[in-house]
Amino acid sequence: MKRNTKINALLLALVAALAVLPLALGLGDDKEEPFTGSDGQAETAITELEPDYEPWFSPLYEPPSGEIESALFALQAALGAGVLAYYFGLRRGRRQGEQRATQARQAEERTDSGADESATGRV
Amino acid sequence: MHIAEGFLPPAHAVAWGVASAPFVVHGARSLTREVREHPESTLLLGAAGAFTFVLSALKLPSVTGSCSHPTGTGLGAILFRPPIMAVLGTIVLLFQALLLAHGGLTTLGANVFSMAIVGPWAGYGAYRLLRRFGAPLMAGVFAGAFVADLSTYCVTSVQLALAFPDPSSGFLGALGKFGSIFAVTQIPLAISEGLLTVLVMRLLVQSSKGDLTRLGVFLSGKRNRTESEAAAR
Numbered sequence: 001m002k003r004n005t006k007i008n009a010l011l012l013a014l015v016a017a018l019a020v021l022p023l024a025l026g027l028g029d030d031k032e033e034p035f036t037g038s039d040g041q042a043e044t045a046i047t048e049l050e051p052d053y054e055p056w057f058s059p060l061y062e063p064p065s066g067e068i069e070s071a072l073f074a075l076q077a078a079l080g081a082g083v084l085a086y087y088f089g090l091r092r093g094r095r096q097g098e099q100r101a102t103q104a105r106q107a108e109e110r111t112d113s114g115a116d117e118s119a120t121g122r123v
Numbered sequence: 124m125h126i127a128e129g130f131l132p133p134a135h136a137v138a139w140g141v142a143s144a145p146f147v148v149h150g151a152r153s154l155t156r157e158v159r160e161h162p163e164s165t166l167l168l169g170a171a172g173a174f175t176f177v178l179s180a181l182k183l184p185s186v187t188g189s190c191s192h193p194t195g196t197g198l199g200a201i202l203f204r205p206p207i208m209a210v211l212g213t214i215v216l217l218f219q220a221l222l223l224a225h226g227g228l229t230t231l232g233a234n235v236f237s238m239a240i241v242g243p244w245a246g247y248g249a250y251r252l253l254r255r256f257g258a259p260l261m262a263g264v265f266a267g268a269f270v271a272d273l274s275t276y277c278v279t280s281v282q283l284a285l286a287f288p289d290p291s292s293g294f295l296g297a298l299g300k301f302g303s304i305f306a307v308t309q310i311p312l313a314i315s316e317g318l319l320t321v322l323v324m325r326l327l328v329q330s331s332k333g334d335l336t337r338l339g340v341f342l343s344g345k346r347n348r349t350e351s352e353a354a355a356r
Contacts, residue, residue, distance in 0.1 A: 018315045027186055039125045045287075053130075059224035059227055060228070069224075077176070080172075091331055
């Protein structure tokens with residue numbers, strides 16, 4: 001593996017470790033419901049601070065189940081990842097194409113000059 | 124950091140909307156100018172937006188035993204400056220508010236203010252400061268992404284504490300409460316976001332040197348952007 005690739009892999013491994021460690025160490029075990037979303041916890045905190053508070057507006061559309069919601073979240077991530085992959089793929093392809101074109105041009109120049117030399121040699 | 128639909132009192136909802144609107148309008152102007160003057164940067168703009176899309180959909184476990192998600196706004200702020208992220212962040216928040224019932228229309232102004240305005244500006248500020256003192260590019264990128272992520276959640280805590288002060292200990296008591304829910308949870312996630320942003324920036328340095336040079340990413344912070352653009356030409 002090239003040094004660059006190694007560093008990139010190391011970065012990914014670190015991110016994965018940061019995500020897995022809290023689960024592996026059981027850091028959510030002391031809670032009734034481990035690893036709930038912080039947004040939801042904030043809602044609970046609001047109702048604790050102001051028990052009378054009633055949300056005065058409700059979402060226009062609400063995913064009917066947790067499954068649909070996770071599907072939409074996956075869709076969001078997939079759309080983003082797709083665009084990122086397209087970008088890097090396109091860049092890589094263009095770079096390779098440019099390299100090939102330069103190589104082809106250089107090869108052509110070499111054969112051209114070779115032909116010139118042989119031509120002058122003949123005269 | 125998504126304050127749920129209807130969970131801010133109307134006066135607060137309107138106030139945050141009014142505070143955010145000029146930033147988003149100004150951002151939309153910068154975005155159209157960028158696309159008109161540099162059509163070649165459209166692709167990279169798309170990539171920066173896509174990065175925010177992915178990261179804000181990733182809910183990750185944290186040391187506090189709860190889950191939260193990164194914001195992904197640091198990268199775009201470093202590449203294209205914060206005003207453009209005000210627009211890209213708003214698009215992400217709108218998508219989540221309308222389709223995922225995550226966040227909301229009445230709280231959009233507050234959520235835009237934390238994730239699409241303060242986060243990018245704070246991250247960009249940290250990045251520029253480090254670069255000005257000669258820090259290497261990747262150190263600046265890490266700090267920028269880390270600060271953008273964490274400051275977003277700090278702002279959310281402030282917003283909620285302002286709207287729901289603790290009956291006995293007031294604003295500060297509530298800030299401690301919301302801060303422990305959001306900010307503490309966010310610290311390891313902000314580190315993750317910093318690492319991921321460094322990874323993407325490394326890939327960009329390999330693949331898009333031309334664009335990054337034009338955007339002035341390789342210059343240390345001593346010159347402003349117009350000068351760096353002129354230098355790149």
